[in-house]
Amino acid sequence: MLWLLQGTAFIPCFLVVWSSAAFILSYVIAVFSGHVDPLVPYISDTGTNPPESGVFGFMISIAAFLGGITMYAKYKILQKQNELSYFMNPLFNLASLVIGLLGCTGMGIVATFQELAVPIVHDVGALVTFVCGVLYILSQAALSYKSCPVWNTPNMCHIRMAIALVAFVALVPMIVCAFQVSMTKLNWNPDDKDYATHLTSAICEWIVAFGFIFFFLTYIKDFQGVTLSVSTQIHDDYR
Numbered sequence: 322m323l324w325l326l327q328g329t330a331f332i333p334c335f336l337v338v339w340s341s342a343a344f345i346l347s348y349v350i351a352v353f354s355g356h357v358d359p360l361v362p363y364i365s366d367t368g369t370n371p372p373e374s375g376v377f378g379f380m381i382s383i384a385a386f387l388g389g390i391t392m393y394a395k396y397k398i399l400q401k402q403n404e405l406s407y408f409m410n411p412l413f414n415l416a417s418l419v420i421g422l423l424g425c426t427g428m429g430i431v432a433t434f435q436e437l438a439v440p441i442v443h444d445v446g447a448l449v450t451f452v453c454g455v456l457y458i459l460s461q462a463a464l465s466y467k468s469c470p471v472w473n474t475p476n477m478c479h480i481r482m483a484i485a486l487v488a489f490v491a492l493v494p495m496i497v498c499a500f501q502v503s504m505t506k507l508n509w510n511p512d513d514k515d516y517a518t519h520l521t522s523a524i525c526e527w528i529v530a531f532g533f534i535f536f537f538l539t540y541i542k543d544f545q546g547v548t549l550s551v552s553t554q555i556h557d558d559y560r
Contacts, residue, residue, distance in 0.1 A: 327545040327546075328544055328545040328546050328547050328548055329394060329544045329545075329547055329548065329549050330541050330542075330544045330545045332387075332390060332391055332394055332544055333391050333537050333538070333540035333541050333544055334541055335387060336384070336387040336388060336390075336391050336537055337534055337537050337538050339380065339383060339384055339387060340384045340387075340388075340533075340534050340537075341531075341534055342380065343376075343377065343380035343381055343383075343384050344364060344367075344530060344531075346376055346380070347364075347367040347368050347373045347376055347377040347380070348362070348364075348367045350367075350372060350373040350376060351366070351367040351368070351369075351370070351373045352367075354370070354372070354373065356369070356370045356373065356507060357507050357508065358507075358508055358509055360520070361520060361523045361524050361527065362507070362509075362523060363436075363519075363522075363523050363526060364526055364527065364530060365431065365435075365436040365443065365447065366436065366507050368381070368432075368435065368436075369435055369436050369437055369507060370507075374435060377432065378432045378433065378435070379432075381428060381429075381431060381432035382429055382432040382433070384428065385425045385426075385428035385429040385432065386425075386429075388421070388424075388425045388428065388537075389421075389422055389425040391537060391540065392418055392421040392422060392425070392457070393418065393422075394544070394549060395418075395461070395540060395543070396414055396415070396417070396418040397549065398543060398544070398547050399414045399464060399468070400414060401547075402468060402471075402472050406468075406471050406472070408467045408468050408471070408472075409464060409467045409468070413460070413464065414464065416460070417457060417460040417461055417464065420453050420456050420457050420460065421453065421454075421457035423449060423453045424449065424450050424451075424452075424453030424454040424456075424457055426449070427445075427446045427447065427448070427449030427450035427451075427453060428446070428450045429446075430442060430443070430445070430446025430449070430450075431443060431446040431447050431450055434446060436505070437505070440505065448496070451492055451495070451496075451526075451529055452492070452496075454488075454529070454533050455485070455488050455489050455492050455529065455532075458481070458484065458485040458488060458532070458533065458536045459485045459486075459489060461481065461485075461536070462478070462481040462482040462484075462485040462536075463482075465477065465478045465481050465482075466478045466482070472543075473543075477539060477542070480539060481536060481539055484532050484535050484536045484539075485532070485536065487528065487532055488528070488529045488532030488533070488536075491525040491526075491528040491529050491532070492525070492529050494521055494522070494525050495522050495525035495526050495528075495529060496522075498518045498519070498521045498522035498525070499522045499526075501515065501518050502515045502518050502519050502522065503515055
């Protein structure tokens with residue numbers, strides 16, 4: 322476990338562990354409480370009813386915050402790398418950060434406005450989360466190729482792009498099928514109308530969600546070689 326102490330590797334590692342725990346713990350509680358079916362419910366379905374709703378809201382809110390910290394740290398790392406070895410227009414890095422932070426904001430909305438309580442706001446937040454999240458990892462995968470081979474290995478670039486493409490491919494049927502589902506319910510039966518469409522959308526949603534997790538897992542190596550610091554300055558005229 323000493324690799325966690327190298328640089329700032331604990332930041333993406335904590336994000337990955339916490340996010341995974343948020344999804345899995347909410348799912349387990351919801352299933353054992355009988356609130357959702359074990360067979361691939363929507364992620365939001367596992368955080369609709371108490372007690373799992375409290376766990377889901379709290380943990381997803383923290384995950385969104387950790388995601389924002391990780392994205393900003395990655396932005397600063399790329400900024401410094403670009404200063405040492407120019408490989409991209411700085412605006413690309415900034416645009417990627419803004420898109421990523423929008424995704425984190427959407428994630429916070431999902432955690433705050435539950436699926437059945439405020440469905441429109443919840444659905445908008447979920448759409449922003451997944452669309453911006455996929456765009457973020459696609460942009461970061463592209464920037465990895467731009468910084469290769471000085472700051473990234475070709476294998477790492479290929480891994481990141483593969484994860485991003487899988488998430489992108491899953492995103493399309495996830496959204497299309499979600500719009501075709503004509504009812505909102507937590508317990509589904511195979512005989513229900515739109516069951517197959519719902520199941521397809523839910524499976525794709527889990528693929529995209531864990532695509533984000535696996536993508537951030539690849540950040541650990543990058544964060545091992547850097548140290549982030551916070552400087553404080555008190556201005557003389559502020560008294």
